[in-house]
Amino acid sequence: MDPDRHDGVMDILIRKGQIAAIHPHPLAGESSADYANGKEVVDCSGCVVSPGFIDIHVHFREPGFEHKETILSGCRAAAYGGFTAVCTMPNTLPVNDDPAVTEFILKKAKQANLVHVYPVAAVSRGLAGKEMCEFKTLQDAGAVAVTDDGMPVVGSRMMRKALEKAGELNMPVMSHSEDLELAAGGSMNEGRVAVELGQRGIPNAAESIMVMRDIALCELTGAPLHIAHVSTRESVRAIREAKRRGINVTAETAPHYFSLTEDVVRECGANAKMNPPLRLAEDRDAIIQGLQDNTLDAIATDHAPHSESEKSEAFEKTPNGIIGLETAIPISLRLVHQGCLSMMDLIRKMSTQPAKIINIKNELKVGRPADITVIDPDLPHVIDAGNFQSKSRNTPFQGWKTNGKAVMTIVGGRVVYRNKTL
Numbered sequence: 065m066d067p068d069r070h071d072g073v074m075d076i077l078i079r080k081g082q083i084a085a086i087h088p089h090p091l092a093g094e095s096s097a098d099y100a101n102g103k104e105v106v107d108c109s110g111c112v113v114s115p116g117f118i119d120i121h122v123h124f125r126e127p128g129f130e131h132k133e134t135i136l137s138g139c140r141a142a143a144y145g146g147f148t149a150v151c152t153m154p155n156t157l158p159v160n161d162d163p164a165v166t167e168f169i170l171k172k173a174k175q176a177n178l179v180h181v182y183p184v185a186a187v188s189r190g191l192a193g194k195e196m197c198e199f200k201t202l203q204d205a206g207a208v209a210v211t212d213d214g215m216p217v218v219g220s221r222m223m224r225k226a227l228e229k230a231g232e233l234n235m236p237v238m239s240h241s242e243d244l245e246l247a248a249g250g251s252m253n254e255g256r257v258a259v260e261l262g263q264r265g266i267p268n269a270a271e272s273i274m275v276m277r278d279i280a281l282c283e284l285t286g287a288p289l290h291i292a293h294v295s296t297r298e299s300v301r302a303i304r305e306a307k308r309r310g311i312n313v314t315a316e317t318a319p320h321y322f323s324l325t326e327d328v329v330r331e332c333g334a335n336a337k338m339n340p341p342l343r344l345a346e347d348r349d350a351i352i353q354g355l356q357d358n359t360l361d362a363i364a365t366d367h368a369p370h371s372e373s374e375k376s377e378a379f380e381k382t383p384n385g386i387i388g389l390e391t392a393i394p395i396s397l398r399l400v401h402q403g404c405l406s407m408m409d410l411i412r413k414m415s416t417q418p419a420k421i422i423n424i425k426n427e428l429k430v431g432r433p434a435d436i437t438v439i440d441p442d443l444p445h446v447i448d449a450g451n452f453q454s455k456s457r458n459t460p461f462q463g464w465k466t467n468g469k470a471v472m473t474i475v476g477g478r479v480v481y482r483n484k485t486l
């Protein structure tokens with residue numbers, strides 16, 4: 065299935081890393097001769113064959129925090145999770161605010177030789193919000209977007225300048241929308257559960273205020289703005305309204321925001337702590353509606369590995385984030401099984417629309433690189449972090465029984481993951 069092209073039972077011929085032919089099954093004519101040439105045939109009956117899934121929001125922690133994740137272990141997790149490409153956030157040590165760091169990431173990705181890695185560079189030096197980075201040199205080194213993710217761009221003037229500069233280069237600015245003053249000291253959603261657990265809360269407005277500011281600056285500059293990890297109903301409403309007025313904004317949410325609520329913090333503790341935090345059922349439902357009406361263009365994981373010792377500290381001290389690469393497809397397929405999204409829509413959110421946001425081509429089309437994700441949508445699956453390729457284990461989905469997962473990941477015609485069922 066390619067949302068822009070194919071929906072049916074097809075045969076796909078891969079030759080020299082590229083898609084050489086796509087025909088209604090059975091493959092006819094010249095291409096069928098390849099079967100006789102001893103080419104490997106993979107029977108994908110019952111599966112969905114999609115353009116490669118792309119996760120535009122991951123933290124691979126290298127350089128600087130290799131005990132949490134390396135580019136190699138992150139790429140393995142991506143391949144096993146069904147992703148053919150990822151965008152790495154710049155909050156490493158050193159920060160990806162210099163072409164040398166961008167080049168280092170790409171060098172490590174090349175050595176890993178598994179999935180495509182598209183680095184996202186910083187807006188400001190050291191994510192400090194004071195001095196803007198040289199976007200052009202970062203883009204020349206391979207960066208596809210800019211963000212201070214982990215931190216908001218606090219100054220409105222800086223954000224305006226960033227949008228203007230990045231816009232000239234046709235790069236989106238990815239907004240980590242957070243009002244630091246309003247969120248200060250909070251470690252989970254502001255509400256009943258925070259009171260019960262004796263934690264300080266973060267109100268929805270801490271996110272939506274910045275979403276609205278950045279939309280205003282997007283309107284002012286006309287430059288592409290991408291809102292990361294949307295978690296609140298107010299943010300969905302603001303983005304929906306902005307899109308109706310033709311503003312150049314795109315947005316993503318993460319699987320945990322449409323599948324979990326703040327209640328999960330009671331049992332999962334630190335493994336349900338992330339920023340923005342899990343919210344209420346009303347927010348979760350608004351996120352699902354936002355996906356349905358395309359207010360939210362993409363599902364990204366915000367894959368944020370942390371070691372077990374870091375996640376064992378007191379709740380308020382433990383770092384934010386959960387891993388997501390190896391749970392994203394099983395958890396997102398629940399939306400399809402529940403009738404909230406069609407399979408084609410899910411493919412749009414995790415494959416073709418993420419590609420458009422970062423301006424890369426990703427299609428099932430003759431002549432294109434064979435970057436393909438094969439999903440068995442009904443395969444019974446139990447999520448077990450013990451089997452993850454990621455170096456970290458911080459997931460709230462441990463033990464979840466789901467239906468469906470990626471069974472094959474093909475990058476440039478090469479199989480980088482194959483499940484034993486296929």
Ligand SMILES: [Zn+2]
Pocket residue numbers: 213214215240292293339
């Ligand atoms: Zn963020």
